[in-house]
Amino acid sequence: MxxxxxxxxxxxxxxxxxxxxxxxxxxxxxxxxxxxxxxxxxxxxxxxxxxxxxxxxxxxxxxxxxxxxxxxxxxxxxxxxxxxxxxxxxxxxxxxxxxxxxxxxxxxxxxxxxxxxxxxxxxxxxxxxxxxxxxxxxxxxxxxxxxxxxxxxxxxxxxxxxxxxxxxxxxxxxxxxxxxxxxGLLELADEEFQSIKYGIESYRHNLPEKVSNSPEDVLLDLESLGYFINTDSKILLIEEEMRKLFCCESLTQPEDEVLSHSLGFLNRMGVHKLSELSLLFKEQERYILPFLKVWLSSDAQLKVSKGISLLYLTYVNLARVGDQVNAEYVLSSAPFLNISQLASDIIQAWKEVEI
CATH class of the missing domain: 3.30.460.10 (Beta Polymerase, domain 2)
Structure with a gap:
């Protein structure tokens, strides 16, 4: 042709x-x-x-x-x-x-x-x-x-x-x-991204064993925090109670933004290890639901996503201390519109909690 x-x-x-x-x-x-x-x-x-x-x-x-x-x-x-x-x-x-x-x-x-x-x-x-x-x-x-x-x-x-x-x-x-x-830089970058990917996969694979054997050595990051909220029996139990309290159909998957905020808050409170978080949760868990009944009493559209209890754990811990300046410092790691007002509202809500 x-x-x-x-x-x-x-x-x-x-x-x-x-x-x-x-x-x-x-x-x-x-x-x-x-x-x-x-x-x-x-x-x-x-x-x-x-x-x-x-x-x-x-x-x-x-x-x-x-x-x-x-x-x-x-x-x-x-x-x-x-x-x-x-x-x-x-x-x-x-x-x-x-x-x-x-x-x-x-x-x-x-x-x-x-x-x-x-x-x-x-x-x-x-x-x-x-x-x-x-x-x-x-x-x-x-x-x-x-x-x-x-x-x-x-x-x-x-x-x-x-x-x-x-x-x-x-x-x-x-x-x-x-x-x-x-x-050469682009080729190196390609190889390094690949290596980082393998490193993350290896970290995820070894995390359960490390949490089980030496939780005091596990630093808080999004991976370890995600694993914790999906496996810790106390977290699972209190979030199921939250689901029932606010009549949610089921627990939704963790929201990256919530986990990121919680991680930032915890770090600013001096909580950097999984063992430290576990201890803090053990100390404060009994206050979370009473606080939520006051804090979210008018919120009929609450979504209970896995890990949300850590956010409210932070609020409870800040409220119990009652230090406005410290609360503003901790909360400033997230882009809220009015940090000062939020800190004040958290502390005020705690005053209405009946334990």
Whole structure:
């Protein structure tokens, strides 16, 4: 077929390709979600006529038919971490037929004089099992390209494309070293983010054993605080009592904002370890419900989320001390509109509590 015939056929079938783009993009998103892989984005595009014409008219290219063009429809999956690139690739190889002869891992083929790194490019098409479905049958024989790369790889590729330099030979000498340093920093950052991710996963995995064996050594952070409120029997019991008191249907999942505020308040009160929090809760727990009956008596829409008792534990502890200045200091770690008024209201509510 001539270039004109290929372009004419593409114009006639453009609706098929745009439909393929839409259907496959949705499918990729659903598959990634189902596999529980966190990605930054899934984007797609169908070539326009000008882009196709430019591609098939290159002297180095030779196409006998429209379907010889493997990237008429393209998808880009941007992951947060570099190891997720391979996880996504494995998922795609399970769910699609991958044309390995036309696919390329540009991370491995990167030449020494290139800056940065590129993405994994897979050429695929829908498997025969999916093509039997009425909504997919029209896509038989159409290949498409799926690019997968981390968000930092994507950032480099976009900037590199905008600047226009692809090898060290193309870069003016005064700028060459700066390019190299930047490429190295991005690669290091990618590896460090990956290492931090593994570190967090390891910390979470070992946290139960550490809490069980040596709680006095466990520092308070969002991870240890989250584990504590989900496993401590006294926390679970008092929050169930709160749920019944305010007629809530069920305990909702911990709210990050509430946990963050509670952590900030506790730290400002000098509570920095899990053992210290456990002791404080043991000392103050009997006051929490009586305080709430006064503090929230007019609030009919209360949501009892896991960990909310720690927020009110803070209020009770500040109220019992009755020090306005100290209360304002502790509460100032959160963006309340009127810290002074809140501190005053907490102390006043405590005066009405009957123990």
């Amino acid at each position: 001539s270039s004109k015939e290929i372009i004419d056929e593409f114009e006639q079938k453009i609706s098929i390709f745009t439909s393929l783009e839409s259907m496959t993009s949705s499918l990729l998103g659903a598959l990634i979600t189902q596999a529980d892989i966190q990605v930054h984005s899934v984007t797609s595009r169908t070539k326009d006529i000008q882009s196709l014409s430019s591609k098939i008219n290159r002297p180095s290219k030779s196409y006998e038919s429209l379907l010889d063009v493997t990237d008429l429809v393209g998808f880009r999956i941007t992951t947060y971490f570099s190891d997720d690139v391979d996880k996504v690739a494995s998922l795609i190889e399970q769910e699609f037929f991958v044309d390995k002869a036309n696919s390329i891992d540009k991370r491995k083929s990167l030449e020494p004089d290139r800056f940065g790194y590129m993405s994994l490019h897979l050429v695929g098409e829908h498997k025969s099992s999916r093509l039997k479905l009425p909504e997919y049958i029209r896509y038989k024989g159409i290949r498409f390209e799926i690019q997968i790369r981390s968000i930092l790889q994507h950032a480099w590729a976009e900037i590199e494309h905008d600047i226009g330099y692809k090898t060290s030979k193309e870069v003016p000498d005064p700028l060459r070293r700066r390019f190299s340093r930047l490429a």
